[in-house]
Amino acid sequence: MKIEIAKWKDDAVSPVIFMVDDIANIAIKQSASKELQIGEDWGHYGRDKNSMWDFLSKNLLDKFPKIKTTFFLVTDKRAPMALGEEYTYNKSIVEDKKFIEFLNYLHQHKNVELAYHGTTHGKAAVKHEEFLQEWETFSSLDEALKEIARGKELFKEAVGSYPTGGKYCGYEEGDFGPDSIAKSGFKWWAYHWDGIVWDKNVDDTKYNYDLEFNQGVVDIPTTVDAATLSLRNYKQLFTRKYLKSLYLYLVEQKTIERHIESLYQNRQVISIQEHSSPYRTDGVIQYPNIVSDIDNLNYIFTLLSKKDVWYATCNEVADYFINRSNIEISMEGDDSFRLLSKTLTEAEITITIKNSLKRYGLFDKNNKLISEFKAKNNILYLTKKFNINFLYYIKEIR
Numbered sequence: 001m002k003i004e005i006a007k008w009k010d011d012a013v014s015p016v017i018f019m020v021d022d023i024a025n026i027a028i029k030q031s032a033s034k035e036l037q038i039g040e041d042w043g044h045y046g047r048d049k050n051s052m053w054d055f056l057s058k059n060l061l062d063k064f065p066k067i068k069t070t071f072f073l074v075t076d077k078r079a080p081m082a083l084g085e086e087y088t089y090n091k092s093i094v095e096d097k098k099f100i101e102f103l104n105y106l107h108q109h110k111n112v113e114l115a116y117h118g119t120t121h122g123k124a125a126v127k128h129e130e131f132l133q134e135w136e137t138f139s140s141l142d143e144a145l146k147e148i149a150r151g152k153e154l155f156k157e158a159v160g161s162y163p164t165g166g167k168y169c170g171y172e173e174g175d176f177g178p179d180s181i182a183k184s185g186f187k188w189w190a191y192h193w194d195g196i197v198w199d200k201n202v203d204d205t206k207y208n209y210d211l212e213f214n215q216g217v218v219d220i221p222t223t224v225d226a227a228t229l230s231l232r233n234y235k236q237l238f239t240r241k242y243l244k245s246l247y248l249y250l251v252e253q254k255t256i257e258r259h260i261e262s263l264y265q266n267r268q269v270i271s272i273q274e275h276s277s278p279y280r281t282d283g284v285i286q287y288p289n290i291v292s293d294i295d296n297l298n299y300i301f302t303l304l305s306k307k308d309v310w311y312a313t314c315n316e317v318a319d320y321f322i323n324r325s326n327i328e329i330s331m332e333g334d335d336s337f338r339l340l341s342k343t344l345t346e347a348e349i350t351i352t353i354k355n356s357l358k359r360y361g362l363f364d365k366n367n368k369l370i371s372e373f374k375a376k377n378n379i380l381y382l383t384k385k386f387n388i389n390f391l392y393y394i395k396e397i398r
């Protein structure tokens with residue numbers, strides 16, 4: 001009998017992560033109307049009608065209750081795009097009680113993870129193009145570490161625990177990026193916009209669609225830009241983003257469907273990228289954003305709902321990867337094995353038995369059934385928190 005460790009939990013083909021950048025204690029009014037309009041909220045309005053969360057829940061998350069969302073939180077008062085510009089409301093995350101309550105609601109939500117996305121997001125200049133992203137503003141490792149520590153404290157003050165991971169602002173790592181992340185105690189980090197391999201044919205191994213370690217930190221790839229519209233999204237016909245997608249198809253035969261299918265066939269990470277709001281202080285529409293892309297998001301998640309995927313947060317994917325990277329299976333007899341690890345004492349992991357039509361169970365040495373394997377096609381799998389070095393038996397169940 002051959003037991004293997006599955007690449008992903010429950011031996012799913014690919015993990016699916018929904019990543020939303022730039023949730024913040026910010027609102028930016030566009031209309032003269034007193035009432036909040038859809039898109040004007042970055043998070044400040046909590047669960048109010050037409051808030052970011054209200055819109056996203058009603059138009060996507062309630063329809064696809066399996067989706068797991070990782071929100072990237074800007075912790076302090078955010079910089080505008082250029083000097084002199086301002087948001088309608090813009091405060092640190094610990095400034096008002098209602099926002100703190102909202103963050104705690106998200107933090108305790110079983111399908112949501114809050115992650116770190118800097119303090120101010122960067123530094124404004126006279127011109128928008130000269131905006132410096134947060135990690136680009138650091139002139140020493142020490143300065144980077146101090147600012148990250150300050151942001152992590154704000155995060156903890158709001159929700160009671162430190163973030164386990166995060167993402168650079170604008171994907172810009174500056175001179176001290178990876179060192180500052182590794183030394184700040186993060187478990188995982190989204191280091192790059194990896195979809196650039198597909199989008200712009202960039203050939204650089206630092207961009208890829210799988211997990212790897214960077215100085216001990218799990219590098220979570222970002223792979224799908226949700227503003228790449230399906231050409232079936234006729235409602236967006238003749239918009240700039242539709243024409244870009246049409247161009248990709250006509251010139252390079254690329255479609256978002258083919259991109260997702262390729263990630264799936266290769267068992268890679270399908271991580272869908274969004275922003276919390278379309279509006280910025282400079283009047284430019286920020287893409288991708290949950291409002292402009294809502295039909296496309298519904299289309300993408302309908303497509304994924306027909307596939308064998310594992311909906312997970314970044315932290316859950318990182319945990320699984322750390323466990324699988326640190327465990328080996330040692331067969332002790334024909335039907336018995338141990339999991340070995342130099343670093344772990346227990347670990348949740350999925351084990352598989354391939355090409356089996358029989359029913360099997362996991363037993364302890366006293367012949368007590370611990371759990372039965374589940375079947376998928378002709379593969380049996382079992383997900384469980386295993387004790388390392390413990391002798392397990394696998395026996396047929398009749």
Ligand SMILES: [Zn+2]
Nearest residue numbers: 021022169170
């Ligand atoms: Zn951002």
